[in-house]
Amino acid sequence: MVEGHSPASAAESATARHVLHVHANHEVWTWASAVAIAADLRRALALQARARLLLSGGATPGPVYRALSQAPLEWDRVDVGLVDERWLLPDNPDSNAWLVHHELLRDHAAAAHFEPMTQAGRHIEGAVATANAHARREASVAVLGMGEDGHVASLFPGMKDQERVFASQRDYVVIDARGCPGARQWHQRISLTPHGLARIPHRLLLLHGERKRGVFEQALASGDPHRWPILTALDSDSGEPLHVHWCE
Known part of the structure; x- marks a missing residue:
């Protein structure tokens, strides 16, 4: 059951734009990430109706979503989008x-309102x-992933x-990802823009494995968001850092 306190991380490091949470193993990573998301949602619900x-x-993210579905939140006050x-x-x-x-809309989270993009x-x-x-x-929380090419969302x-x-x-805008290997066969997409990402105060990036951490560190060292779009997730209108949850 997801409660209000996260399992201990093995280590944590921070800059002005991101906080890296290093977890001991996959199980700790899964539950710590779910707890962090639930805590952000709980804070948002304390301040606003939805x-x-x-x-x-x-x-x-599948295991994290399954863990999050067990969080004892007022899910009927939560709108879930993409x-x-x-x-x-x-x-x-x-x-x-x-x-x-x-993966998410089960257990307690089945009461949430889901907004699919397509029909x-x-x-x-x-x-x-419509998006x-x-x-x-404004969204309260965004859960992000990163491809091995450094893409985030469909950027x-x-x-x-x-x-x-x-x-x-x-x-949101239409994305034409023809010629981008990371898009695989799905070149036509809808995605948050860097502007849309920056409007979300609480952003969590889920990373798993040494390769993904290496890509993230390479992106940080480069500082070029056009080559490494994941860097656009570091920018926030609220000044809140990106929280990066990683395990081997």
Whole structure:
């Protein structure tokens, strides 16, 4: 059961823009990450009527979402949305919506309100418009992942129209990731922009394995967000650092 205190981390280091939490093993990482997310949501619910939680897809966060589903929160006051989505219907097992539905929206968290980005019969520009309408209510917490190419959300290095996307003042835009290996076969996507990411006060990055930590450290050393889009997650309008949870 997720309660209010995190299991001890093996180590922690901090800069002005990020805090690295190093956990002893995968089990500790899973529960510590879930506790951290639940604590941020609990603080948000203490200050406002509803809280918004934005989640990422991929292979890494599933265990954390399962642990988070057991948190004794007022889930009926939580709106769950997505950081990004492939242009797939929510019932497609390769969609981020499918992952969230099957891994988080169970146990206590089944009471949360889920906002999938796509639905049958809707074109992609309409889906983006709806995502931006939801984003008018600022998200409280975002859970992020990172690819081995340094992408975050669906912001890929070398993607088409990267300058336009990075300069956008909208929270969500259509992404054309053709030619980006990290996008695999799903080149058409919807994603938070750097502007949208910066509006979210509490951002957690889930990393697992030495390779991912090496990529993150390489990105930090480079300082180039166009080559390493993960660096855009360091920027926050609130001044809150990015919390990075890692284990081997």
